Amino acid sequence: MSELHHECGVAAIYHLSGRGRSPMCGEEGPRQISRLLPRMLLDIQNRGQLAAGMTTLNTERPDLLRTRRDVGTVTEVFRLNHRAKAESLMKSLAGRAAIGHVRYATCGQDDRSYAQPFERKHIHKRKWFSFCFNGQLANYGVLKERLLADGDHHLSLDTDTEIILHEIGRILSEAPGRIEWIDVLRQVAAGFDGAYSLALLSAEGEMIVARDPLGIKPMCYVHEGPLFAAASESVALLNLGFESSQIKSLAPGHAIVIHPKKGLEILQFAKSPKPAHCFFEWIYFANVASTLDDRSVYLSRTRLGEELAKAEREMGRVPLDDPDTIIVPVPDTSKAAADAMAYELSIPCREGLIRNRYAGRTFIEGGRARKAKAATKYTPLREVMEGKRVILVEDSIVRSTTMNVLLDRIREVGGAKEIHVRVACPPIIAPCFYGIDMSTIDQLIAPKYFGVTGELTESSQQKLADDLGADTLSYLPVEAIARAIGLPAEHLCRACVTGEYPTDCGQHLYQIALDNRGSKQDSQRTYEQLAAALQK
Ligand code: SF4
Structure with a gap:
């Protein structure tokens, strides 16, 4: 479902000198390995389409670090559809190390200053660095108050990325002597509660790529000879040729940690009690061609489809051997689950909904605008659905608007005689405080039908079906997630479907969000309330 958005994606590449030449280099050689970064960002563009940027390192330039960042897609920011302009940009940004970022925005979507990486120039090379961040700190409000309490700091953007930037700057300034970057990270991360992956590049040529202590956010990497590359998703590395x-x-x-002379080492910077990988990566966010934490996204979605097929047989509510019954996925993320369900049930899976790929960038919109957008997003094919009993497979339902409009159009434009919605996910009953754009309970449709426990009953699912305009509707149970992904349930974050958060601040924020239900408090207020509560 296109209602959920990520905060961002991160990528990095480094060609060390004096260790030969990687076959991945283009004809321009290792000094211009940065040319590969926009391509990597394109592969993770699904994680953010509103802004993009990269910082490169080139010790032969006066500006050792150089950053280009702007609002727009990767293609727009790096002018990839204009050969001469793209070439000129790649030349000016050429470097043997680069970090990059794609951004989805919950605020400042048209403001270039929110685009990452954030570069902090300094006369001391040691303190000159650039930094990009994917995720969200649940204790953002607390960190903000702490930072501003000394009266010396000022926040111009009010994002957690800016807070981290200031924190790093403070640690570098206060260190009595030279401090290693891993120790900077250790100190900064000690105050974090949340989910993140980050990449940092210093003017001295050191690079850091890190993943949060619970592994909520993904981070993949490859190291072959002199070349190192990392990205939020494996598909970016696969498409480089690895x-x-x-x-x-x-x-x-x-x-x-990559040092220009010492090379690469992997170091622990924070205790990691047990992982809590975001299950939504496999279900919806990640590119279907990615593999995260050794679990294939495609195979996970396929198994969700098998779970749907099994449940369908057990429910027996739809005639499965009637030639009028077809399965239609809501494109694109539901396709693998729909295919697998259809295969298991020996029912045709048909492309009854065509997604408009050129609808443009997605901004957060409320009310009518969201409705209008939902109406233009998919075109139902009458040739496929007329007179059919449609089992509509969807990966998740967040708000009701998109589904409402979609079902109307499937009936009116597509001519379907029945619609049975099958959701390859449990009901989303709780907000995410780890970087996914849903942070108040009132924004969600499921708590209104399944309460804060998400208990699935036939009558509550039928009530939702009736209100949405479907003939029947059913979700997968929470237990199906771990089975489909193939990881133990206790190694996954499933907070948005269970209300059980893997971090203290997440749990605390949830309690505040529960107390705020119906009060029209926005998510920003929830974070401020946490800061106030922790100060008491
Ligand atoms: S709350 Fe949900 S969306 Fe957020 S990190 Fe956890 S599983 Fe992912």
Whole structure:
């Protein structure tokens, strides 16, 4: 469902000198390995389409670090559809190391200053660095108050990325002597509660790529000879030309530290009690061609489809051997689950909904605008659905608007005689405080029908079906997630479907969000309330 958005994606590449030449280099050689970064960002564009940017390192330039960042897609920001302009940009940004970012925005979507990486120039090379961040700190409000309490700091953007930037700057300034980057990270991360992956590049040529202590956010990397590359998703590394067997997931609480002379080492920067990988990565967010923490996104979605098929047989509410019964996925993320369900049930899976790929960038919109957008997003094909009993497979339902409009159009434009919605996910009953754009309970449709426990009953699912305009509707139970992904349930974050958060601040924020239900408090207020509560 296109209602959920990520905060961002991160990528990094480094060609060390004096260790030969990687076959991945283009004809311009290792000094211009940065040319590969926009391509990597394109592969993770699904994680953010509103802004993009990169910082490169080139010790032969006066500005050792150079950053280009702007609002727009990767293609727009790096002018990839204009050969001469793209070439000129790639030349000016050429470097043997680069970090990059794609951003989805919950605020400042048209403001270039929110685009990452954030570069902090300094006359001391040691303190000159650039930094990009994917995720969200649940204790953002607390960190903000602490930072501003000394009266010396000022926040111009009010994002957690800016807070981290200031924190790093403070640690560098206060260190009595030279401080290693891994120790900076250790100190900064000690105050974090949340989910993140980050990449940092210093003017001295050191790079850090890190993943949060619970591994909520993904981070994949590859190291072959002189070349190192990392990205939020493995697909970016696969498409560079690496074998899938070479691509690894960075362990939670660990950082890859690259030194221009000493090379690469992987160090732990924070205790990692047990992982809590975001299950939504496999269900919806990640590119279907990615593998995260050794679990294939495609195969996970396929198994969700098998779970749907099994449940369908058990329910027996739809005639499965009637030639009028067809399965239609809501494109694109539900396709693998729909295909697998259809295969298991020996029912045709048909492309009855065509997604308008050129609808443009997605901004957060409320009310009518959201409705209008939902109406233009998919075109139902009458040729496929007329007179049919449609089992509509959807990966999740967040708010009701998109589904409402979609069902109306499937009936009116597509001519379907029945619609049976099957959701390859449990009901989303709780907000995410780890970087996914849903942070108040009132925004969600499921708590209104399944309460805060998400208990699935036939009558509550039928009530939702009636209100949405479907003939029947059913979700998968919470237990199906771990089975489909193939990881133990206790190694997954499933907070938005269970209300059980893997961090203290997440749990605390949830309690505040529960107390705020019906009060029209926005999510920003929830974070401020946490800061106030923790100060008492
Ligand atoms: S709350 Fe949900 S969306 Fe957020 S990190 Fe956890 S599983 Fe992912």
